[in-house]
Amino acid sequence: MPDTQPHTHTALLVMDMQVEILSRYAHAKDFLTPMHDAISAARAALIPVIYVGVGFRPGYPEVSANNKGFGALKQRQMSGMTNMEIYPDIAPQPTDVVITKRRVSAFCGSDLDVVLRAQGITHLVLTGIATSGVVLSTLREAADKDFQLTVLSDCCFDNDEEVHRVLLSKVFPRQAEVIQASDWTEKL
Template identity: 30%
Template sequence: MMKKALLVIDVQNGMFQEGNIVYQGERLLQNLKDLLVKARSTETPIFYIQHNSPAGMPLEYGTKGWEIHPDIIPKNTDVIIQKNTPDSFFNTSLDDELKKQGIEHLVIVGIQTEACVDTTCRRASSMEYKVTLASDTHSTWDSQDITAQQIINHHNRVLRWFADVYPSKDITFENGL
């Protein structure tokens, strides 16, 4: 059986700014908290990806907006990986850290659907990781042309080429999904 890890991408305070909260942010946090409980109960490794933006941006390194959201604070056994691009693997230690722990299967959640979540799913697949995307535990914002829900729905369909896509309630960290 493949060893799994939960990969939490960019769930940082800056994504929940008043007046500009990520689409269905409370639902995303609740689903994520439920997945974290499941993962911790089976001692599944948890990796947090933390985006470092330039000065003046919502995720500016070292600011309150850059910090991981307080509802999902990492434990001391969790690994935190810093990144500067949408690809959680590019110029980071993620692949090395996963290999150190013998991880072959990633359950991916987080923000932003069409950027960091999409890129990381595709990259993980091309690096021959098995990938599961929690269909209701990634999010974004409305764009000029389409709604956040349309973006999420589209990516849940398209990313089936690179990942198994299931609602968070159906994801386990034992035998099965």
């Protein structure tokens, strides 16, 4: 029997919304309201909400000195990156899935693909911080894995406003529908 609801194979990804990460972005909290609204609407529509955060074991055994970004983290031994605490205003519920990744993309070093395939998910709705980091890397990898993609533009943030604008207006539309959270929730 065919699906009667178009969103039955959809999941909302809430990426890198950890306390430690948000603390590095001065104006990031400005986008928490549309993020909260998107999460609430997804739950009401029975769309899985999947939280993805970056995390490492104590001592950072997953991090190579050759990795420019994470290698510096390892040298500083930042304890926050061993803590997966999601920002409290949008914290996961017991029914949500929480994934730990080891690199920038939500797929790299995680079991995200296994979780998505097990649930028959073919459409990903992307949100998170930073637009030029986890959102870009996950979008590219998800497109290569043949997922249908939507990016909620007001649920993404980057410290570089120009990079954020170019990604949302010129790069992402090549592989995803880019819309506001309110437009997405109206369709549910």
